[in-house]
Amino acid sequence: MTSSDPGATVKIGLPNVDADSAVSRHLRVLHDGGDTGTDGPAARPDPALPPITWLLTEASSHTSTRTLIRDLSALLSDRGLPLTRVTCFVRTLHPQTSGSSVVWLRDRPDPRSLRILRGMEDTPAFQASPMPLIFEGAAAIRRRLDLPEQELDFPVLADLRDMGITDYVAMPLAFSDGMINFMTWATDRAGGFSTEELTVLWDLLPALALRIEVIEQRDLTRQLLEVYLGRQTGRRVLAGAIARGETAAMRAAVWYSDIKDFTVLSDKLPRQEIIDLLNSYFEAAVQAVEERGGEILKFLGDGMLAIFPAEGPDDRLADRAACAAAIGAARDTVLLVRALNRRRLKQDKPVVDFGIALHIGEVGYGNIGGLERLDFTVIGPAVNLASRIEGLTRNLGVRVLASAEFASAADETLTAMGRHPVKGLERPVAVFAPSDLL
Incomplete structure (x- = not known):
């Protein structure tokens, strides 16, 4: 304040x-x-x-x-x-x-x-x-x-x-x-x-x-x-969850996003302008995720990985709440980046386009890495699928895509966008999008 x-x-x-x-x-x-x-x-x-x-x-x-x-x-x-x-x-x-x-x-x-x-x-x-x-x-x-x-x-x-x-x-x-x-x-x-x-x-x-x-x-x-690990992760580390290989299974809505055509932008813009663009975009996305109770786990170049834990005695209600928070954060990000792009256009700067993928499932949450360098993160097929679905946002011309599991758990009807092949999976995956973001 x-x-x-x-x-x-x-x-x-x-x-x-x-x-x-x-x-x-x-x-x-x-x-x-x-x-x-x-x-x-x-x-x-x-x-x-x-x-x-x-x-x-x-x-x-x-x-x-x-x-x-x-x-x-x-x-x-x-x-x-x-x-x-x-x-x-x-x-x-x-x-x-x-x-x-x-x-x-x-x-x-x-x-x-x-x-x-x-x-x-x-x-x-x-x-x-x-x-x-x-x-x-x-x-x-x-x-x-x-x-x-x-x-x-x-x-x-x-x-x-x-x-x-x-x-x-x-x-x-x-x-x-x-x-x-x-x-x-x-x-x-x-x-x-x-x-x-x-x-x-x-x-x-x-x-x-x-x-x-x-x-x-x-x-x-x-x-x-x-600041560097996220609120929940930072508290877990302070509480003693620091041993390498120590992980816990948890259910969560998984968010993976990145900036479209970032490589092209990186080649065209000076380094400081790229840093300013990244900071402005991440400021919007982080605000949206954290205000909805999500946890930013890491930034990967122009990408961002976050989770919305599905917690509570009723698994179905917990999944629904996690999905509602994740899709709400996606909508908030669209609005915030839209406002950011209006400011950038007035300054004669290139706008930011991005893709967000949402999935829900079991993830492994904990410490992985070498003897002297560890990373506290989430791993598992749910994370991999989210990152693969994000790549489809370019081909389908949308900003937000969700998996079939996410669409089934969400407390709203999402628009089917067909089945599409993704790297690493034998069968095509069905994806869905919020109708108001098409």
Whole structure:
């Protein structure tokens, strides 16, 4: 969800901007926060515990930076620190994301969590913020906003002063690999932070960095597995399904698609234009599949393999639901690529044509490969048949074809397109198409 709160950028250390600005386009709200939170009321840490002791002991139960910052801020407040606002920004190694931010407010103790998309660092607002200085090695940045002579050398400071903040401090949060992240602490108390209070905050940074690094590395592993393997497959790997040859039988609707005449396009277009075309097409197809509950298993050049698991106690109903999701995703892909092609025509670029094959059957789902390189995928005759049927979309001049098994299980009548020979099978196979896509 794109942030629609103009103040969201102030809360992560950037100046206040309109919701449709370049900055807001690089923000995604993961958890909007509030008074209590969706994960239930939290048991506040014992204020008798020194913050460093808490970070090294009880805080080990935390599995998210958001809840860690929530409880740490509560502990510090209960021990008398006059915190009004706390932010934590952590950089990450991710293909779409440059980092994440957690924002705690005294009057909103369930913190907001934001994802920062790549490109944010190139915006003028980011460059004019304290962040680059911290990332480049500044020991700390402090601005006393209650002093008239204080220079407001970062645009965000004027916004913070308008919010009543009297003292703003940014501190580096260093991970073991040398990556610099940062914390900010702000108060609205007259006179700002005392030297003793700043010492408390500074001294807890090593323990805080250690705890956050463990959490973020675990979360990054999960995110990368989901990005490169898919949500369900990533979870299976994290759950321990990692042995070579370990497979499970499952029933699923199988999707196989690719771009028509891709070899011709590859010969005609520059490499970057081909990459842009592939990314635009896959963005549409992936969106359609995932929104219908499908799992993208792999990209094969210009091709894509996905499954829609048929799950449930009633096999017939499970098959019907899986087929409905798959054919719905195919229709969505047609609509999304149609809109994509309209944009490409306006830009005088070649359009994208594609074929999708749908089949349902038993597949083997698991790890295959060499000793040092494995692939988590599906195998079996059902996958092979789907890939063969996709090749018929060119000859028949259609975008979506389904097998007889899929047509029989689907909860709608598909149009028969005849029986046709396919590579690897002795007998011709019957194929069907949605009438509205002919």
